[in-house]
Amino acid sequence: MMAGHGGGDFAVGGPARHIPVLLAEVVSALEPREGRTIIDGTFGAGGYTRAILDAGATVVAIDRDPDAIEAGRVLEREAGGRLRLVHSPFSHLDEAVETADGVVLDIGVSSMQIDEAARGFSFRADGPLDMRMAQAGPSAADIVNRFKAGDLARIFGLLGEERHAGRIARMIEKRREKRPFERTLDLADAIETHVGRKPGDRIHPATRVFQALRIFVNDELGELAAALFAAERVLTPGGRLVVVTFHSLEDRVVKRFIADRSGSPAGSRYLPETQAKAPTFEKHGRALSPTEAEIEANPRARSARLRAATRTAAPARGEDISIFGLPKLPDFRLAAER
Numbered sequence: 001m002m003a004g005h006g007g008g009d010f011a012v013g014g015p016a017r018h019i020p021v022l023l024a025e026v027v028s029a030l031e032p033r034e035g036r037t038i039i040d041g042t043f044g045a046g047g048y049t050r051a052i053l054d055a056g057a058t059v060v061a062i063d064r065d066p067d068a069i070e071a072g073r074v075l076e077r078e079a080g081g082r083l084r085l086v087h088s089p090f091s092h093l094d095e096a097v098e099t100a101d102g103v104v105l106d107i108g109v110s111s112m113q114i115d116e117a118a119r120g121f122s123f124r125a126d127g128p129l130d131m132r133m134a135q136a137g138p139s140a141a142d143i144v145n146r147f148k149a150g151d152l153a154r155i156f157g158l159l160g161e162e163r164h165a166g167r168i169a170r171m172i173e174k175r176r177e178k179r180p181f182e183r184t185l186d187l188a189d190a191i192e193t194h195v196g197r198k199p200g201d202r203i204h205p206a207t208r209v210f211q212a213l214r215i216f217v218n219d220e221l222g223e224l225a226a227a228l229f230a231a232e233r234v235l236t237p238g239g240r241l242v243v244v245t246f247h248s249l250e251d252r253v254v255k256r257f258i259a260d261r262s263g264s265p266a267g268s269r270y271l272p273e274t275q276a277k278a279p280t281f282e283k284h285g286r287a288l289s290p291t292e293a294e295i296e297a298n299p300r301a302r303s304a305r306l307r308a309a310t311r312t313a314a315p316a317r318g319e320d321i322s323i324f325g326l327p328k329l330p331d332f333r334l335a336a337e338r
Contacts, residue, residue, distance in 0.1 A: 020047030021301040022244055025288050026104055029242045029308040032057035036101040039234070041090035041227060043068055046075050048104055049083065058082045060097050064089045064134040089134070091226035094234045102240040103231040107224055107250045126185040131210075131217045140213045144187065145180045149173040151330040158327040159221075159249065160212030164195050168209060184210075211247075221253060221326055228257045229319045232280055235311035241281065242308045251287070251305045253324050258283050258309045260323045280316060281309035 020026070026048055032038050034056035040049045043061035045068070052059050061083060063069055069087045076083045086096045090105060129141040144152070149169040157165035171194045172181065181187045188206040195205040215221065231241050241258075245251040261281040288306040295302045 019298045019301070020051070021106065021246075021298065021304045022288065022290055022294070022306050023047065023051055025306050026242055026244065027051050027055060029284065029306070030102040030104060030240050032102060037097065037099070038102040038104065039093055039097060039100045039231075040104055041093050041231075042104075042106040043072055043085065044106065046072050048106065050075070052104075053079055053082060057101075060084050060086060060100070062086045062088050062090050062093055062096060066135060089223055091223045091230060093227060094230040097234055099236050100234045100239060101236055102242070103235060104242045104244075105224070105227060105231075106244045107220070107246065126183055129181055129184055129187060131214045133218045138217065140217050141180070141182055143213060143217060144172055145176050147330060155216050155329060156209050156212045158212075158329065159215045160208035160210075162208040162212065164205075168194065215247075215249070216329065221249060221324075224250060224253050225257070225321060225324050225326065226319075228254070229316075232261065232311070232316045237311055237313040239311040240308060241311065242306065244304055244306050246303050246305075251307070253326070254307050255287075256324050258307060261317070262309060277317065278312070278314035280312055280314045282312060284308040284310065 030038060030052065032052045032055040036057045038052050038057050038059050040052065040059055040061040043049060043063040046061070049059050049061045049072075059079075059082065061072065063072075063085075064087070066087060069085050072085050076085050084096075088096060093103065129139065129144065131140040132138075143155070147155070149166075149172070152169035152172060153165040156162040156168060162168065168191055171190065172187075175181075175190055181190070188204065188210070191206040191209055192204065197205050228241075228243075235241060243254045245254055258281060261279060262283040263276065263279040284307075290298075290301045290304050
């Protein structure tokens with residue numbers, strides 16, 4: 001994925017060029033070169049992939065958005081056999097290759113998806129209330145129109161950190177009895193009318209609700225957790241794991257994974273104690289953030305964080321989801337059944 005990931009007001013702002021975030025830092029951490037195979041788990045518009053190809057490496061690029069895969073076919077042909085595109089969730093990256101020398105993940109929604117009204121990620125312009133990256137399964141409209149107010153409040157509160165989560169959820173439940181929510185602007189306007197907006201507020205009152213719906217519809221935290229486990233399985237000793245996040249929830253998942261796998265406890269009293277195990281990764285210092293110059297050139301990069309680690313020779317561990325401390329959310333499948 002590309003510039004434009006994350007939450008906040010820029011997630012619903014105007015169009016932005018598809019600028020790869022922290023590109024130099026990503027390439028430096030990956031160390032791509034001839035003879036190495038790198039997995040770009042979030043292909044998007046291909047910004048990272050192009051830079052990796054330019055460094056001489058071979059790339060297996062994955063994206064669950066069929067539009068991104070189709071748009072990348074030209075680059076695939078131009079790469080002369082050094083690029084293979086795979087239409088798949090990045091949680092299944094270990095099914096695309098057996099081993100890799102590097103894995104890069106750029107988490108969240110892309111500028112392409114945000115800026116295309118028909119995808120329903122943004123209320124900058126009116127569009128269907130969709131938000132599905134894979135263009136399949138229950139949509140945001142299904143969630144909004146079928147889930148009980150209590151479930152909606154939990155989604156808005158946990159994934160959007162929306163302080164008016166209960167009020168908004170109850171408003172939605174009442175309003176949809178008269179007319180279901182089908183358009184982005186309909187939902188955004190209803191939230192603004194109900195919650196209100198102070199003069200000069202930079203962030204629209206619906207921003208956090210839209211963020212929460214997007215994360216829930218695409219199971220972004222669960223997908224990220226599964227992708228980290230998959231990366232652990234495919235990376236060869238010395239292989240690099242590089243993850244760019246745009247939201248505190250995502251960054252916390254990556255931070256806890258690297259801490260658990262490197263033997264450096266994350267320090268949360270809520271996480272279960274574990275016995276010492278051979279570290280499967282070696283952590284690369286502190287998280288990196290964009291420079292002021294990059295943020296000025298690309299405001300959507302402002303919340304980005306890069307975390308990296310090097311794979312050791314220790315065997316991959318099992319998938320223990322408890323290390324992430326993920327919030328308990330309503331069953332996503334209920335949206336399809338109701």
